[in-house]
Amino acid sequence: MRKLAFGMNVSVDGYIAAPGDDLGWSTPSDELFQFWSDRVGVTGLALYGRKLWEAMSSHWPTADQQPGATPAQVEFARRWRDMPKVVFSSTTLAVDWNTRLVTGDTVTEITRLKAGDGGPMDIGGATLAAAAMRAGLIDEYVMVTHPVLVGGGTPFFTAMDNWVNLSLVETRTFPDGVVLTRYEVRR
Numbered sequence: 001m002r003k004l005a006f007g008m009n010v011s012v013d014g015y016i017a018a019p020g021d022d023l024g025w026s027t028p029s030d031e032l033f034q035f036w037s038d039r040v041g042v043t044g045l046a047l048y049g050r051k052l053w054e055a056m057s058s059h060w061p062t063a064d065q066q067p068g069a070t071p072a073q074v075e076f077a078r079r080w081r082d083m084p085k086v087v088f089s090s091t092t093l094a095v096d097w098n099t100r101l102v103t104g105d106t107v108t109e110i111t112r113l114k115a116g117d118g119g120p121m122d123i124g125g126a127t128l129a130a131a132a133m134r135a136g137l138i139d140e141y142v143m144v145t146h147p148v149l150v151g152g153g154t155p156f157f158t159a160m161d162n163w164v165n166l167s168l169v170e171t172r173t174f175p176d177g178v179v180l181t182r183y184e185v186r187r
Contacts, residue, residue, distance in 0.1 A: 002044065002113065003120045006129045007142030007182075011150045014157065016126060018150035021051070025148045029175040030072065032144065037076040039142075043083055044119020047110065049128035050089035053099075056080065061097050086113070088128050107135045130158035140184050141166065147177040 008016045009026035017023055028036065040046070048056065063069060064077035085099040088106050095101045102109050110132055113121065123129050123138065132138050143156065166183035173179055 001115060002118055003139045004047075004110070004114055004123055004132065004137055005120060005140035005142055006123050006132070006138050007039070007140075007144070008124065008156060009144045009146060010156045011146055011148050011153075013149045013151065014155055015150050015153040016156050017154040019153045021154070022150075025150060026146050029178070032174045032178055033072055033076070035144075035172075035174070035180070037072060037079060039122070040076065040079045040083055042119065043122045045113065045121045046083055046085045047113070047121060047123040047128060047132075048085060048087045049125025050087065050092055051127075052125035053085075053087045053089070053092065053095070057095075057097065057099075088125075106131045107137070110135070110137050126154045126156075126158075133158050133160065133164075136164075138185065140169075140182065142180070142182045144174075145179050145181065 009023075009028075010016055011018070011025065018025060060077050060080040062077075064074040066073075069077075081097045083098065085095075085097070086102055086109075087095050087099055088102050088109070090103050092101060106128065110123075114137060123132055129138070165186040167186050168181065169184050170182035171180060
């Protein structure tokens with residue numbers, strides 16, 4: 001069975017985006033950018049909700065061709081294009097860059113994908129991840145916490161019906177007071 005991880009940048013007060021979908025507070029250091037790039041490099045399949053897909057696909061397919069692109073950005077763009085992806089959306093009409101579109105039942109499809117063969121899966125996007133959380137499908141939570149309080153916006157966690165017990169498996173400190181905590185779900 002494939003492992004499913006939910007990992008995002010998060011504010012100290014628990015948000016992945018500030019009001020108005022503002023992500024300006026989460027600009028990564030070079031070291032943190034490399035961490036995310038390396039994670040993309042080992043992801044067997046990425047699951048995206050519509051909004052995150054729109055944000056990523058509006059920039060990364062051609063980011064390596066932009067004037068002034070750094071070697072790290074060139075590497076990330078290549079890794080992102082090559083990584084197999086599934087977009088879950090009832091309004092998106094077409095996808096590209098090694099991506100498949102799913103318009104049907106999210107939980108059923110994620111369950112099917114987890115049961116299949118392949119490398120680890122990452123899930124991104126608040127609404128999509130919330131559905132997977134409520135269904136008990138997430139095996140690992142990766143929170144990269146930035147030292148900022150944004151006061152509202154899009155929360156990392158959704159309301160849950162039951163407790164989820166976690167085991168801390170990794171911590172790491174990045175420049176500017178950013179801290180990675182990685183937890184596995186105890187089953």
